[in-house]
């Protein structure tokens with residue numbers, strides 16, 4: 059969930075303004091983050107896994123995560139590094155570092 063929050067709030071707005079991305083591609087990344095959050099939320103509600111339904115949701119989550127990370131690692135991140143100017147990358151990096159602590163609230167539950 060920290061991954062989704064961090065990219066939706068910091069990374070994607072930072073690169074969206076650069077203009078070379080198709081909005082539909084970036085919107086798809088956001089939709090996948092929402093799907094991941096929903097699937098994780100459903101998994102966390104199970105008290106006594108594994109049930110058949112738990113396994114089905116887990117399989118869906120694995121599929122969404124695999125496709126999502128592949129899309130980010132093979133397109134989003136390389137193209138961002140390739141197309142952003144050194145100044146834009148520096149600004150984005152500084153903003154990511156500045157807001158990194160905000161993402162930690164998802165891992166501590168606070």
Ligand SMILES: [Fe+2]
Nearest residue numbers: 061062065130
């Ligand atoms: Fe992501």
